[in-house]
Amino acid sequence: MAAPGTARMENRKRQQRADSEVLLDRDLEDLPPDLRWREWMMRVEAVIFASREPVSREVLARVVGKDCSIDLLVDDLREELRNRPYDIVSVASGWQHRTRLVYGQAIRASAAPTRHISASLSDHEAAVLMTVGYFQPVTRTELTKIFGKEVSRDTMAGLREAGFLASGPRSPTPGAPYTFVTTPHFLASFGFDTLRDLPNMEMLEDAGLLSRHDMAQPDEVEDSTSDEMEE
The missing domain is CATH 1.10.10.10 (Winged helix-like DNA-binding domain superfamily/Winged helix DNA-binding domain)
Incomplete structure (x- = not known):
């Protein structure tokens, strides 16, 4: 049996998720189709960009309409990023922003602090x-x-x-x-x-x-x- 404090925390999290679903208009039925698609694209990219870990399909489904194809959204986003030094890649059964390998040498030469995703292994x-x-x-x-x-x-x-x-x-x-x-x-x-x-x-x-x-x-x-x- 979960401790009372743990149970309260889980209930609070469930309530917060429920509140966010009520506040966020996912279907965007008042927008024209092209603007609706654009807004869904921006939401998906924002979530992937902000996340430290690969974002699953289930997570992205929370911010777009029930009839939206997440695969097509990601395809359109990747097309827009074609000439950018970063991409959205499919890893660990989700999606994540990654810098293109061709720019790895420039990043290392800059000595800028980066978001390391893996430890150095022998x-x-x-x-x-x-x-x-x-x-x-x-x-x-x-x-x-x-x-x-x-x-x-x-x-x-x-x-x-x-x-x-x-x-x-x-x-x-x-x-x-x-x-x-x-x-x-x-x-x-x-x-x-x-x-x-x-x-x-x-x-x-x-x-x-x-x-x-x-x-x-x-x-x-x-x-x-x-x-x-x-x-």
Whole structure:
């Protein structure tokens, strides 16, 4: 049962959302169709621009009419931004403003403070994170078997603190340890819309992040270790 204070806070939030829906005219039926569409576009762009995280379709639906196509709105916005140094991109099952990669060097050269969306990762941390992406839900013990060396608690804690990993369901193995899964922040930080967008093995090898031995299934690594012990 929720604490009384928590329940009051949740009720207040629900009331605020209800009040905002009453105050905001979403359908804009008094406007001509072209002006209505323009206003919807501006609302959608304002919400995406103001948000620190990718904005979902459900969130955007709160500010436009029930018969509005959000996909078409975003398409029109992206067309207007075609000649701008930033774009609206689809990441983590939502949309977010992103600076175009071609201007990355100019931004770095300016030394201007920027809104960082990802922490700086070591090669090992990046490899562990990508492996969780492929094999999730996965335990730390299974990660250790995959890499053939211990993946430390500190490594996993650091990736959790950076917002890339979260606890998954308990493993059916003895002791029922917690597993690790990636988060929407992981998808957004690396520009993935869904986990299906993870790069294939060849791309990871070309980038020098992982090798096929690194990505061997836990059973395969265990078998090879057993063979070595028998020898």
